[in-house]
Structures are given as structure tokens and as C-alpha cells.
Amino acid sequence: MVSSATKLGHLTAKSAVFSAASAMPCTSGEGQPIRKEENLSQGITAMQAQWAIETRDLTKTFILRKQFHTAVHNLNLTVADGETVGFLGANGAGKTTTIKMLLDFIAPTRGQAWLYGIPSSEPAARRVVGYMPEQPYFPRYLTPGELMYAHAALAGVPPRETKLRVEIALEMARADSFAHRPIGKLSKGMTQRVALAQALVGNPHLLILDEPASGLDPVARVEMRSVLQALKEQGKTIFLSSHHLGEVELICDRVAIIHQGHLLAYGTPEELTQQTDRFVLVAEGAAPQTERNLRSLCSSLRRDGTQLVGVTDERGVYDAIALLREHGARLVSVSQQRETLEEVFLRIVANAPTTQPASKAA
Numbered sequence: 001m002v003s004s005a006t007k008l009g010h011l012t013a014k015s016a017v018f019s020a021a022s023a024m025p026c027t028s029g030e031g032q033p034i035r036k037e038e039n040l041s042q043g044i045t046a047m048q049a050q051w052a053i054e055t056r057d058l059t060k061t062f063i064l065r066k067q068f069h070t071a072v073h074n075l076n077l078t079v080a081d082g083e084t085v086g087f088l089g090a091n092g093a094g095k096t097t098t099i100k101m102l103l104d105f106i107a108p109t110r111g112q113a114w115l116y117g118i119p120s121s122e123p124a125a126r127r128v129v130g131y132m133p134e135q136p137y138f139p140r141y142l143t144p145g146e147l148m149y150a151h152a153a154l155a156g157v158p159p160r161e162t163k164l165r166v167e168i169a170l171e172m173a174r175a176d177s178f179a180h181r182p183i184g185k186l187s188k189g190m191t192q193r194v195a196l197a198q199a200l201v202g203n204p205h206l207l208i209l210d211e212p213a214s215g216l217d218p219v220a221r222v223e224m225r226s227v228l229q230a231l232k233e234q235g236k237t238i239f240l241s242s243h244h245l246g247e248v249e250l251i252c253d254r255v256a257i258i259h260q261g262h263l264l265a266y267g268t269p270e271e272l273t274q275q276t277d278r279f280v281l282v283a284e285g286a287a288p289q290t291e292r293n294l295r296s297l298c299s300s301l302r303r304d305g306t307q308l309v310g311v312t313d314e315r316g317v318y319d320a321i322a323l324l325r326e327h328g329a330r331l332v333s334v335s336q337q338r339e340t341l342e343e344v345f346l347r348i349v350a351n352a353p354t355t356q357p358a359s360k361a362a
């Protein structure tokens with residue numbers, strides 16, 4: 001079987017990176033169809049923009065039961081081309097509302113967003129975007145394969161490339177094994193993979209994924225991560241919202257934390273995490289009795305092949321080193337542990353000022 005990477009090679013040799021964008025059935029200002037070259041150069045111009053995503057004072061206020069409710073407050077965010085950014089926040093933090101504004105599904109109350117330098121209110125901004133919704137709804141009677149053909153057409157994939165693009169998208173999203181089953185008969189996790197395939201079929205440069213791992217079992221989550229890793233290695237820009245902090249930590253270059261519509265932190269995991277007062281100690285050649293003694297000094301201790309890996313505080317480190325020396329075991333390393341992203345998230349959110357309650361609409 002030909003791999004998706006090989007298939008991709010065939011396609012990229014035949015077409016420009018913005019093949020899907022270049023063939024969009026759109027019109028110019030005068031209502032004339034835009035020629036392929038013009039459209040392609042529009043895509044390339046867009047690529048030369050400073051940021052893949054930029055928001056300036058992006059704000060959305062809803063009116064709910066005669067009350068103003070600001071879901072997103074003055075959001076200023078930039079995502080560089082080729083970056084993978086995780087958008088983290090609790091339920092109701094404003095992630096989906098932000099994504100909907102980026103894609104012009106809803107208009108901002110104030111502020112603006114740009115995708116590759118093009119205002120998000122312009123259809124051209126979406127030409128390089130693949131979007132995976134939080135709650136995908138697809139016609140139940142269609143198969144993933146049929147759905148992909150429809151989405152490929154919507155994304156402007158040239159007919160001669162469609163079959164290959166559909167195969168690549170289904171394979172990349174690991175949805176190829178059930179491509180001929182009606183969508184109504186798929187599990188939630190399978191439907192998620194179809195939603196990812198749908199986002200990939202136009203070979204977009206920018207992927208906006210709203211909770212791609214939602215509803216996936218642990219194995220499927222690992223698979224999803226490896227798919228995102230592969231997309232990242234292809235140079236795609238990925239903006240994904242998530243609750244799975246561990247996953248985000250493993251894949252994202254930068255992480256944005258949003259809480260009650262306010263951006264509280266934005267940076268690389270290294271920038272956001274602080275040193276803890278915990279130390280990780282690795283030892284080798286410890287006899288069972290040494291291991292038992294070591295366990296009493298550590299908050300956690302596990303075996304990793306021939307090595308013991310323990311976590312302890314500063315005092316525990318000194319005692320453990322003395323114990324290992326006394327029992328003739330070897331100390332391999334000691335390192336100070338950094339916070340996990342989950343700890344960062346909880347710390348930042350716990351220290352956030354509480355927001356004003358909703359005010360009455362006129």
C-alpha cells in the first residue's frame with residue numbers, strides 16, 4: 001500500500017501548496033471568477049504575512065436573558081506560521097467563541113482577527129484553513145468517503161486530485177478502515193476522526209481544531225497526537241483548543257490559557273512552568289532492601305528497567321544519596337522537577353481575579 005506521505009509527495013509535485021485554495025470557486029469584486037494564478041498569488045501573499053493568526057482586542061459580548069455576558073475580553077494573540085498552539089481553558093472559558101470569531105461564524109462585538117494578514121471577515125481568510133468543529137454533525141446516511149468528496153469540492157480541490165486527497169485525509173486521520181460505513185453507524189471517536197479527515201481534505205496550511213481529542217479513548221488520543229505531530233512536521237500551523245493538558249504539553253510549541261474570557265498566560269511550556277521543590281532521583285543496582293528503604297524516603301518510586309526513579313523533596317535527596325552510597329547502589333542522576341502544565345493551569349487560574357457579574361442589557 002502506498003503511504004500517505006508518498007501520496008502527498010505525488011500531489012505536491014503536481015500542484016502548489018495552496019492547490020485547494022487556488023481552485024476555490026470564488027469570484028472577484030466584479031463578480032468575475034478569479035483565475036487560478038490570481039488566487040494562488042493571493043495565497044502566497046497571505047503566507048508572507050507576519051502572523052498566521054492575529055487577534056487585536058477581540059471581544060464578544062452575548063446578551064442572554066436580558067443580561068450582557070462577555071465571553072471573550074480584549075483577546076490579543078499571535079500565532080506564527082508553522083507553530084502549534086494549544087488554547088486551554090475550562091468549560092465556558094471562551095475557546096469555542098474565539099474560534100468562531102476567527103472563522104467569522106460570529107462577528108466580534110469589538111476588535112478584529114486576521115488569518116495570514118487577511119481580516120477574518122473576508123472569505124479569502126478561510127481559504128488556507130481546515131476546521132474541525134467541537135461537535136461535528138454530518139449527514140448520517142453518508143459514508144466518510146462520500147462526505148470527503150463533498151468537502152473536497154467545497155474546499156476547491158481540483159477534480160483530478162480529489163481521489164488522492166480523500167485517500168490521504170482518511171488515512172492521516174486513521175478513518176480509512178471505516179470509510180464505507182454510514183456515518184450514523186460510527187462511534188463518537190470514529191466520528192471525531194472523520195471530522196479531522198474533513199478538516200484535512202483541502203490540504204490546508206492552517207488547522208483550527210476545537211477539542212480534537214474530545215471523546216477519544218486513551219489509545220485513540222495517542223493516535224490523534226501522532227497525527228498532529230505528523231501534520232506539524234509537514235509544517236502546518238495548528239491552533240487547537242483542549243482540556244487534555246498532558247496532550248497539549250507534549251505537542252504544542254506555545255500554550256495560551258484563557259479563563260472567563262481573559263487571556264491569563266501565553267508562552268512556551270518552559271516559559272510557563274516553574275521549578276518545583278521536588279527532585280527526581282534515578283538509581284541503579286539497588287538491592288530489594290535498598291529499594292524498600294528508598295521507598296520510605298520518596299513520595300513516589302517506580303522501576304524503569306534496571307533503574308529506580310524516585311521523586312522526593314530536597315531533604316529526601318540527601319538522605320537517599322547517603323542510603324545509596326551506604327548500600328553500594330549507583331546514583332545515576334538528580335534533577336529538579338518542573339511543574340506540569342496541569343499544575344501551571346491550576347496555579348494561574350487560582351490566582352486570577354474574579355470577573356464582574358453580567359450586567360443588565362437595555
Ligand SMILES: Nc1ncnc2c1ncn2[C@@H]1O[C@H](COP(=O)(O)OP(=O)(O)OP(=O)(O)O)[C@@H](O)[C@H]1O
Nearest residue numbers: 062063064071089090091092093094095096097098
Ligand atoms: N450563542 C451564545 N449566546 C449566549 N452565550 C453564549 C453563546 N455561545 C457561548 N456563550 C457563552 O459564552 C461562554 C463561553 O462559551 P464557549 O463555548 O466559548 O466556551 P468553551 O471555552 O468553548 O467551553 P467548553 O470547553 O465547554 O467547550 C459561556 O459562558 C457560554 O455560555
Ligand SMILES: [Mg+2]
Nearest residue numbers: 095096097134
Ligand atoms: Mg468549546
